[in-house]
Amino acid sequence: MTAPLLRSPLARGKDVVRLAGRALLTVALLAFLLIAWQVVTTRTTYPFFPPPWTVLQNMGTLLFSGPPSHLWLSDTARSDALPTLTRMVLGFLLGSTVGVVLGTVVGLFRTASELSTPVIEFLRSVPAAATLPLFIIVLGAGSDMRVLFIAFGVVWFVLINTANGVSSIHETQLMMGRSFRVAWWRQLIRIVLPAASPQMFAGLRVALSSSLIFAVVSEFQLASNGAGYQLVNAQARFQILDMWTWIFFLAFVGLILNLLLALVERWALSWHRAQRV
């Protein structure tokens, strides 16, 4: 076997150049598309597609026109944008935590897996959005209900991926821990969970995107605030520009949160990425 030594500085330099090149290309492509969009929409009179620049300007006044003491956040930002964000994050965290815990149990124990698989397969086949009416009837139309609804929607992605990751851990890794009489909780935290983390993160990525979807969907019904609520309201009142503004806002939220998770993953799985190079 040849020794895969540390990559030389030269190779890393080349990587930087290649990465910068790719980033430049992406930015150029996005800029081109945005400009094309802007040009086409300003030249037509079709009312349902406002120019992106107009949408961005509207977002500035709608969300970021508040006083400096409120970090420039407007009342709408504080009453609608932040609550959606909060519910989404709480729902994601709750669903992910439950998913990791249950997934680990299912992945570790054959009996748990045999007992739970039919139930999990059934529950995850139910389109989560279809359960919103039930959640409202049982739990009311409050914020807690929406958080639980989001958590229910995303738990499966994390649970199933974690269970797969845990159950496919190589036997030698587990035997190593046992042969050195490592405490069970230490085997869990230091061997099982890290070994399953690449698959766990795959689940978390899907869960994060889905938690935004479920947050918005949950605000389509019986809501009194939130981005989803403002979105359907704007549509009902034919405020096309506001409607687009909320769509843009949600797109930015999704983009930023995905980026944050990607950074966490990059840090947590650095060993995994480097190992595969």
Next chain:
Amino acid sequence: MTNVPTRAPADTALLRVDAVSHVYGADARAHRAVSDLDFTVGSGEFVSLVGPSGAGKTTVLRILSGLLRPSSGAVYMQGQRVTGVPDGMAMVFQDYSRSLLPWLTVEKNVAFPLAGKKLSSKERTSLVSESLSAVGLGSAHQRFPWQLSGGMQQRVAIARALAYQPKLLLMDEPFASLDAQSRSELEDLLLRLRDQYDITIVFVTHDIDESVYLADRVLVLSKSPAHLVADLPVPLPKPRDQISTKEAPEFVRLRGQVARLIRSGGAEESV
């Protein structure tokens, strides 16, 4: 751990295997892997377990380690019946890429089993440094296992076992996936460490040369179900040398004897 010395630990045996058999599965699909195994390993001995591929050598080693409970019979370490992994035992696996944790640095891999021992962090650090130096990896503390060659990774696994300060070291074909050069280097390293640390070693291999070159005693196992075919002392002088030891008539004779025993399954040259 229960403490049932059914026979008095009269001898100096560190490890005693008493009528051990193991059957995987049950009824029609039952597979008998180990059959009526009896042997002892004295304190400070280096014993090779050699047998054909698929003989159940790994099963035997797992039973010795307490990771697997035999269907019948018992293993005693220092007179105490082994019912779980006993204290004072360490293991080196064949698959170093799995037995070392890729998310930990070399240093942290070596320190990993020490958390369960009551050591000050200073003692722990010095144990880790000492054992890494002992295997010739004194400057690799902060590397990750996958940045090292196969031979170096197995050195890390050996360092981890040494830092654990075992009385008994069980090795499951540890050099089987290494190239010839690394393999002979590690064989000699192991012999040096064994003198330096005064540990008892049970070494499983399917390589006949290796089994004779390293050991004080070679236990030859038959093909599955594994039973003991021969228990051969190796009267070769120490320190061993990759070239001169392997040229010695005694080495050549023993190697031939072990090879014939494995091929015949013990039919011709019974003990």
